[in-house]
Amino acid sequence: MSARQQLLDLAQTSAAQTGTPRGLDPAQARHAAVLILFGTLDDRPAHFHAAAVPDDLDVLLVLRSGSLNDHPGQVAFPGGRIDDDDAGPVAAALREAREETGVDTTGVEVLGQLPESGLPVSNFLVTPVLAWWARQSPVTAVDEAESEHVFRIPVADLLNPAGRRSIVGRRNGVSWTTPAFLVRDVTVWGFTAMLLDGLFNDLGWTIPWDASAQIPAPL
Numbered sequence: 001m002s003a004r005q006q007l008l009d010l011a012q013t014s015a016a017q018t019g020t021p022r023g024l025d026p027a028q029a030r031h032a033a034v035l036i037l038f039g040t041l042d043d044r045p046a047h048f049h050a051a052a053v054p055d056d057l058d059v060l061l062v063l064r065s066g067s068l069n070d071h072p073g074q075v076a077f078p079g080g081r082i083d084d085d086d087a088g089p090v091a092a093a094l095r096e097a098r099e100e101t102g103v104d105t106t107g108v109e110v111l112g113q114l115p116e117s118g119l120p121v122s123n124f125l126v127t128p129v130l131a132w133w134a135r136q137s138p139v140t141a142v143d144e145a146e147s148e149h150v151f152r153i154p155v156a157d158l159l160n161p162a163g164r165r166s167i168v169g170r171r172n173g174v175s176w177t178t179p180a181f182l183v184r185d186v187t188v189w190g191f192t193a194m195l196l197d198g199l200f201n202d203l204g205w206t207i208p209w210d211a212s213a214q215i216p217a218p219l
Contacts, residue, residue: 099143114199161209
């Protein structure tokens with residue numbers, strides 16, 4: 001089965017899932033959407049080979065500007081707040097991706113929505129929108145006040161157990177732990193890493209790794 005078909009099957013299965021993420025009041029939370037855009041690289045295949053995925057399968061990520069109020073300097077999926085004039089999470093995710101990366105969204109095939117995830121630290125309820133890059137286009141950091149860098153990471157390199165870590169931190173007296181991916185001088189952690197980790201687990205792509213290998217949260 002192709003990676004695209006696996007992603008499509010997951011999106012269709014997830015559509016039936018409901019529930020309210022812990023730690024947030026839906027009536028008070030802000031609503032946002034992110035675009036999880038998978039595609040195939042032409043010239044930069046993975047360094048690591050993972051049996052579950054093709055070497056050229058990749059995902060689009062952005063490095064958020066260090067001047068932003070919410071999650072500055074973190075690696076993230078393109079996305080942002082759902083505006084009143086957006087026709088729902090899918091429209092918001094596509095709009096934000098276009099504004100942040102310049103991606104031609106007419107070449108993006110939306111596979112479906114995943115269940116909302118809570119982001120208590122910034123009071124967001126986030127809808128992940130799963131998509132496939134059917135007709136690729138150039139991407140770049142359109143507005144450096146939003147994103148400092150736009151890049152594509154091979155999924156196999158993210159799955160490499162040698163680059164998997166747990167990040168531990170403390171905020172307002174509460175300790176927390178998130179998965180992390182160390183790949184090509186980039187650390188993916190926090191909310192984005194949790195989404196990727198859950199997605200890879202649900203797809204059956206995860207390669208066993210040592211969750212006891214811990215590192216502190218990046219500054």
